[in-house]
Amino acid sequence: MASPRQTLLKNRLAFVREELDEAVGHITPDMLGWAPAEGMRTVGGQLVEIIGTEMQLLERMRTGRLITDPEARELIGDCDSLEVLKGALVSFREETLRYLESFSEDQLAEEVPCQGRSLRCLGLDAVPRAELFISIASHEWYHVGQLISYLWARGDNPYHW
Numbered sequence: 001m002a003s004p005r006q007t008l009l010k011n012r013l014a015f016v017r018e019e020l021d022e023a024v025g026h027i028t029p030d031m032l033g034w035a036p037a038e039g040m041r042t043v044g045g046q047l048v049e050i051i052g053t054e055m056q057l058l059e060r061m062r063t064g065r066l067i068t069d070p071e072a073r074e075l076i077g078d079c080d081s082l083e084v085l086k087g088a089l090v091s092f093r094e095e096t097l098r099y100l101e102s103f104s105e106d107q108l109a110e111e112v113p114c115q116g117r118s119l120r121c122l123g124l125d126a127v128p129r130a131e132l133f134i135s136i137a138s139h140e141w142y143h144v145g146q147l148i149s150y151l152w153a154r155g156d157n158p159y160h161w
Helices: 004-024 043-063 069-076 083-099 106-108 130-155
Strands: 111-113 126-128
Touching: 004 043, 004 083, 004 106, 004 126, 004 130, 043 069, 043 083, 069 083, 083 126, 106 130, 126 130
Parallel strands: none
Antiparallel strands: 111 126
């Protein structure tokens, strides 16, 4: 049975993923290369960023090793395929959840070194392990907002979803 902290983290990850899934449901394959303006990340690039960062954070938690962006793209597969990206969103989230389930309540409360730019803003040398999972959800949430803005810029009003 899941601990209270595991349940909270799983629910947070699920809530953000529901929002992402809703936005992704409005993306068509021809939109992957589109960005609102020159120099901005494309729709496909936003999805790769979400998947890649989750993979990188998960690997860093597991082994302390940082997966490079090119390595992440290679692990994802065809980053120009909406179906591949959707599959990667599912498979890497499943990995994250399995890893989360491997920790007890006490282990999720243990202080671990604060590594990487995603947690630098906290200004701490160590954080409870649970915070690392929260950072995955926070990062995804940030990019979900961007994707929704992209869709809205294309005339797909999220208030009508």
